Amino acid sequence: MENLLATSSHTRSQPLNGATDALPVLRLTNIEKVYQTKTIETVALNQVNLTINRGEFVSVMGPSGCGKSTLLSLMGLLDEPTRGTIEVDGRTVQSYSDRELANLRNLKIGFVFQSYHLINDLSVVDNVEVPLLYRKGMGGKERRQRALDALDKVGLSARTGHFPGQLSGGQRQRVAIARALAGGPEIILADEPTGNLDSVMGEEIMDLLLGLNRQDGVTIVMVTHDEQQALKTQRVVRFFDGSQVG
Amino acid sequence: MLRHLFTLIWNRKRANLLLISEVFFSFVVLFGVGAVLITAAKNYLAPHGFNYEQVWRLEVRAGQNLKMPRAELDDVLRQVKALPGVRTVALTSGNTPFIFNTNNSVFEYEGKKSPQANVYDADDHYGEAMQLHLREGRWFAPSDDGSNHRPVVISQDLRESMFGNGPALGKIFTWENPGKGPAKPEDEFLVTGVVDAVRMESDFSAAIPSVWKRLIPYDTTHWETANVLVRVAPGSGGELQEKIARTVAGVTRQWTSQVRVMDNERLHRRLYTLVPVVGLCIMGLFLIINVALGLFGVLWYNISQRRAEIGLRRAMGATGAGIGWQFLGEMMVVTTFGVLLGTLLAAQFPLLNAFDLPAQPYLLAIGAAAAAVYFITALCAWQPSRLAAAIQPAVALREE
Numbered sequence A: 001m002e003n004l005l006a007t008s009s010h011t012r013s014q015p016l017n018g019a020t021d022a023l024p025v026l027r028l029t030n031i032e033k034v035y036q037t038k039t040i041e042t043v044a045l046n047q048v049n050l051t052i053n054r055g056e057f058v059s060v061m062g063p064s065g066c067g068k069s070t071l072l073s074l075m076g077l078l079d080e081p082t083r084g085t086i087e088v089d090g091r092t093v094q095s096y097s098d099r100e101l102a103n104l105r106n107l108k109i110g111f112v113f114q115s116y117h118l119i120n121d122l123s124v125v126d127n128v129e130v131p132l133l134y135r136k137g138m139g140g141k142e143r144r145q146r147a148l149d150a151l152d153k154v155g156l157s158a159r160t161g162h163f164p165g166q167l168s169g170g171q172r173q174r175v176a177i178a179r180a181l182a183g184g185p186e187i188i189l190a191d192e193p194t195g196n197l198d199s200v201m202g203e204e205i206m207d208l209l210l211g212l213n214r215q216d217g218v219t220i221v222m223v224t225h226d227e228q229q230a231l232k233t234q235r236v237v238r239f240f241d242g243s244q245v246g
Numbered sequence B: 001m002l003r004h005l006f007t008l009i010w011n012r013k014r015a016n017l018l019l020i021s022e023v024f025f026s027f028v029v030l031f032g033v034g035a036v037l038i039t040a041a042k043n044y045l046a047p048h049g050f051n052y053e054q055v056w057r058l059e060v061r062a063g064q065n066l067k068m069p070r071a072e073l074d075d076v077l078r079q080v081k082a083l084p085g086v087r088t089v090a091l092t093s094g095n096t097p098f099i100f101n102t103n104n105s106v107f108e109y110e111g112k113k114s115p116q117a118n119v120y121d122a123d124d125h126y127g128e129a130m131q132l133h134l135r136e137g138r139w140f141a142p143s144d145d146g147s148n149h150r151p152v153v154i155s156q157d158l159r160e161s162m163f164g165n166g167p168a169l170g171k172i173f174t175w176e177n178p179g180k181g182p183a184k185p186e187d188e189f190l191v192t193g194v195v196d197a198v199r200m201e202s203d204f205s206a207a208i209p210s211v212w213k214r215l216i217p218y219d220t221t222h223w224e225t226a227n228v229l230v231r232v233a234p235g236s237g238g239e240l241q242e243k244i245a246r247t248v249a250g251v252t253r254q255w256t257s258q259v260r261v262m263d264n265e266r267l268h269r270r271l272y273t274l275v276p277v278v279g280l281c282i283m284g285l286f287l288i289i290n291v292a293l294g295l296f297g298v299l300w301y302n303i304s305q306r307r308a309e310i311g312l313r314r315a316m317g318a319t320g321a322g323i324g325w326q327f328l329g330e331m332m333v334v335t336t337f338g339v340l341l342g343t344l345l346a347a348q349f350p351l352l353n354a355f356d357l358p359a360q361p362y363l364l365a366i367g368a369a370a371a372a373v374y375f376i377t378a379l380c381a382w383q384p385s386r387l388a389a390a391i392q393p394a395v396a397l398r399e400e
Helices: A002-013 A068-075 A098-108 A124-133 A140-153 A169-182 A199-216 A227-231 B002-011 B013-045 B070-081 B126-130 B142-146 B156-163 B238-251 B262-305 B307-316 B320-346 B359-389 B393-399
Strands: A024-036 A041-053 A057-061 A083-088 A109-113 A187-191 A219-223 A235-240 B055-061 B086-092 B107-109 B117-122 B134-137 B150-155 B172-175 B188-195 B210-214 B225-232 B256-261
Touching (some): A068 A219, A068 B393, A098 B307, A109 B307, A124 A169, A124 B002, A140 A169, A169 A187, A199 A219, B002 B013, B055 B070, B055 B238, B070 B238, B086 B126, B117 B126, B156 B188, B256 B262, B307 B320
Parallel strands (some): A109 A187, B150 B188
Antiparallel strands (some): A024 A041, B055 B256, B134 B188, B172 B188
């Protein structure tokens, strides 16, 4: 774990500048996720094998209820598989404690959600600072600077003092992307990031994500229903009824 | 993180106004109750300044519209004192310790007014009967018979307020506003002694500045009721009380008498004082329970409303325990806002010297109320915070 965190910290400070070096950053092997109640057993994912390489931009597609979000939760270490193993940077994380998983999420993974998940009572810059609050040893000044840098990157420098309620949907999603970027993650997991936006704004957000992938080498896994957007990414993974079909 | 919590609470001040108000009112109630209890406890632990044990109060009544000649009263005192088991007897006014009868006044010395002081009539044996502790000078004695002024003994607190650090013995003071023209000798009070401060009202009352005026022997006053303090030997009981009653009846059959044990009167007064205090405490307790339940409910509701935020924070790197501490921390910040407002109000009491109490009980009550409020809110926030800590991030994020 110590080595893993040290490696991730180093990686953050030296972005890959778009290079796809085919090193697996995330590997799911024989993953099954079963939701069990007293009467019903629901198989959300069945025998999923998936490798995400460093610097890749992967789209996950499939109809509603096919297990896309469950897959993203597992990749984001927010949930545990019923069977199978998850490896991050070649290390199996199943045995990690809650604290170790939280550290890993904080250092390596950035999340972007369809409904933005911004905290309405915090200003834009305070929202972007949230993941940095959980980073040990980071002072207030550094937090603020990193948040401002991230907002600059998504073109929202002029909105730092605004509150989410004062922003458009596209701007909110930019704030959410800035928040995901602020911690310098290796992977961004985006769950239908354009799902709540009109086509123009959706394109803007898609361009932003593509830019992050190509210019900054950020690995991105994006769940989407939009075939056009999926085609812009390097690889499309398709799911149906919990199984990988393509 | 603390700055983040303050920012969050401050930005949610409208939503948190109810919680802050509840904390504020709880603090004020606890401060009030605390100030009363701390003052009562402080007084209770202070010495009474006299010894009420083995002292009886003999009340002698001449009968309706009848007066008792002093000579016959002195005869009663002599005969009671001669009874086996009686150590000493002292004639005094009706405001004996622990009964609901007070006589107070304000005095003046060289233009300086005293605080409101209790005034007692006392004969030459009163000091001995009550075992008052002399700090300076002496109690009255027959040698005062020839005095041109009324000899008095005063309590230490009165001495400090009237004479400060200067000498008190031999000083002469008068009633407040003695009027124009020469004062009568009996209205000029000559200090012959100073005793410890006394608490004669109840176990929970503070010391009150006091003056004991000498009852001049063989005066021509005819009383309807005489109050006699009888100090008896330890172990004396009903038998001696009957003997005292018979002795009074033996002097004159028209007079009636009643003997009461001063310690019983103390306990009765204590009960009488405690009832409103206990009532206040019970009311305060019910209020606090209501507030606690309210806080509990509001926090529970808050958490159910903020499940998505909890999921988000977990996704961003918060641990389950960290989420629990955050909710607890938020409640502590809300409490701090309420306590600060309450402290602003409570601080006016010592600053304005309210109810003539020293600052110490108020400051202690502020500290105790703050500690109690923090404890109560932490207790109320504990279970909802644990609930928040246990929320699975994937589930919380999916619900949105």
